[in-house]
Amino acid sequence: MNRREFLKGLAATSYIGLSSGSVLTPLNAFATSGSKASDDWLTTGSHFGAFKIKRKNGVIDQVIPFDLDQYPTDMMNGVKGLVYNPSRIRYPMVRLDFLLKGHKSDTKQRGDFRFVRVTWDKALTLFKESLDEIQTKYGPSGLHAGQTGWRATGQLHSSTSHMQRAVGMHGNFVKKIGDYSTGAGQTILPYILGSTEVYAQGTSWPLILEQSNTIILWSNDPYKNLQVGWNAETHESFAYLAQLKEKVSQGKIRVISIDPVETKTQKYLECEQLYVNPQTDVALMLGIAHEIVTKKWHDAEFIQGYSLGFEQFLPYLLGESDGLAKTPEWASQISGVSPDIIRDLAKVMTQGRTQIMMGWCIQRQQHGEQPYWMAAVLATMIGQIGLPGGGISYGHHYSSIGVPSSGAAAPGAFPRNLDEGQKPLFDSNDFKGASNTIPVARWVDAILEPGKTIDANGAKVTYPDIKMMVFSGNNPWSHHQDRNKMKLAFQKLECVVTIDMNWTATCRFSDIVLPACTTFERNDLDVYGSYANRGILAMHKMVEPLFDSLSDFEIFTRFAKLLGKENEYTRGMSEFDWLQKLYNDCKADNLGKFNMPDFEAFWKDGYVHFGEGQPWTRHADFRTDPEMNPLGTPSGLIEIFSRKIAQYNYDDCPGHPMWMEKTERSHGGPGSDKYPMWMQSCHPDKRLHSQMCESQQYRETYTVQGREPVYLNPIDAKQRGIKDGDLVRVFNDRGQLLAGAVVSDSFPRGIIRIHEGAWYGPVGKDGSKQGGNEIGALCSYGDPNTLTQDLGTSKLAQACSAYTCLVEFEKYQGKIPEVSAFSGPIETLI
């Protein structure tokens, strides 16, 4: 089917979508009829940007940037395809053998992709009965519904909240702590700097542009990663990046990107790149620190007044404690950076104002806590923490951090938890001696080894015996590591339920699949500008929910009704009642500070603008008066040595930062004789994780022979007889995938990249999509998590370490399978 035929088909069938069923107040009557009849430009928003959308004949026709977005991104071109694409889930579906045998089904069949269409009533009843069975047989420790992820923006329709509130009304369940983004960083930094830092507002760009002489982008690609935001993104930071580019060209600010590859940012700014061997940054940092101490360039006064434990760290740095001085020569051997450059860096960083900007990728590897800690130590030695344009930050590449916040109160959200006094149907808190909260990335381990006790952040965690999982607004068969291990784990689950818009691989490995509609098929509101909080955006419904899909609110209202708790769930309010409440509460909070019009005017105009805030310097108050404004660390000071961490006695996270070898490391490190290539699975330039991979036409702008690109160094490729555009098999002991070769000088020897979020499309030995459940199946599209390691960063954070991963690749010579990722299930009748 070509695209036009497909769209025609969708337009013809879209009226099948059920009506929302909410109470018709005059206002929502107006809004719904408005959304149907009017072909005016209407506002809406997403992680990819805030937009104005025009419809034609009931179908989304044109998408343009929101008035106040001066730097819309290319991903705007993929938005229509988010709604109209072949991967959409059309109706509720149940896995064949689960429909026949329920909790006694053959779970080895899970992933064979055979599903049967059912009605909403049937699907929701099966869902509830499964929960009943789990709570009765195992209690709350048998259920994990705690994973979260990048569910669509919008304060009302936040899908994970809907699922967790409704499932929580049925019974308690296992939850997670931390996230995949910054798991190691957000755990270590409270010990060192007193807060997670990663999600804190950072020093404002105007001050950085004014005051910095040098900016170090360490494992950081803001020009790529600021394209998406946690809220409706309006891309204010790009104006500052443009100014930075200007200053770089004028020689006013020196920007050094410390990164194994040439990043999008480095190319845009035309700044310097400093190559470092992957996973060896701590060694490089130690080499710099050694040089600073040797030359006495460190700020002894700042170290003395604002930090603790330099004396415990110094013997390690100088080699007095382990006989190994961390000289530039020592660091060079590990990091691949020449001693001269290390010495030069030490000089540059201590002369003039230096802002170190850490990206997050570097802590998504084994011992990912260490580079964050060591970078804080470096910044302390330089002595500029709390000065405008100096010190260290951990988030300038994320969600408009660094754009001054308006200071307005932001709207609240639909509640994730039960209201005060509400009780679940199965009101038990008996987790049978297991933990009710586990580190976010350890859930597959828990399924495989229930009862096992691990160390985590100074405590013990005992894995619960998980028998059922519910996913909404996240895509674990994209975000988690090691697909074949996941297959084994999923065979142990009795029931898996997923609520999504698309036939993701998570749906493929589920038993009950429920179709949610997209953001563009419901009304909502959101902050725009993410951390800049520039205003509130009206997110208008553009089209009726396609096929049999429903909004998450509607899905779980119906589910709550089955529990006899519909009113408890909705508080007796419809979609539009909620929108008005969220808006009016926010209006009340801003009274006297920001004038907000009435809801009706806001809804009609499409937004309320709060404007720009005041520039601000992170940690300035601490610098001015550390006694009055202590950090949140035990001592109130920066902890170069942490007594608390030392007392945990962890071999993989001692009391001060240290270089530690990895279990897999390229460029001569462990495992590189067998698998010489380091695979980095960075965040995609043209997607948000797995989202927008479904947008077919847009995807085709970057795929190679229909597959996800694998970026290869020209010499590495040539040695294996591979040309640009060839199909490549990438493999290690954990798995294998097909991807399309993009040969590029931006990638040094020994390094390949496949962006995370590429949809998992396994095929069996016979090339069929039904065989995708086989252990060792070939991924036909190129999901890098087919190959990554599922390993905790250390006993401290137990976070995701996807970047500790070695692979090999070869030209693919076998029979070429069709891509199985995007075409939905094998629909079966019974």
Ligand SMILES: Nc1nc2c(c(=O)[nH]1)N[C@H]1C(S)=C(S)[C@@H](COP(=O)(O)OP(=O)(O)OC[C@H]3O[C@@H](n4cnc5c(=O)[nH]c(N)nc54)[C@H](O)[C@@H]3O)O[C@H]1N2
């Ligand atoms: N190898 C490797 N793996 C990684 C990473 C890496 O760098 N390398 N990065 C990690 C990081 S930092 C992150 S944050 C995670 C991201 O992991 P996730 O947040 O799980 O990734 P997304 O692809 O954004 O998944 C969101 C899912 O929610 C669905 N969804 C969106 N809107 C709605 C809605 O309104 N209703 C419902 N019901 N569903 C909706 C989408 O269709 C999609 O399937 O991945 C992690 N995994």
Ligand SMILES: Nc1nc2c(c(=O)[nH]1)N[C@H]1C(S)=C(S)[C@@H](COP(=O)(O)OP(=O)(O)OC[C@H]3O[C@@H](n4cnc5c(=O)[nH]c(N)nc54)[C@H](O)[C@@H]3O)O[C@H]1N2
């Ligand atoms: N376009 C787009 N933007 C996004 C996202 C997306 O999916 N798409 N996701 C958002 C989310 S959820 C997150 S968590 C952030 C992710 O933010 P990050 O994790 O910071 O992003 P990445 O682009 O994966 O990695 C940044 C850089 O780290 C480098 N790097 C990797 N390993 C090493 C190393 O060992 N040493 C050094 N020095 N550098 C290394 C990579 O080469 C890359 O250039 O991005 C957010 N922004």
Ligand SMILES: [Mo]
């Ligand atoms: Mo993330």
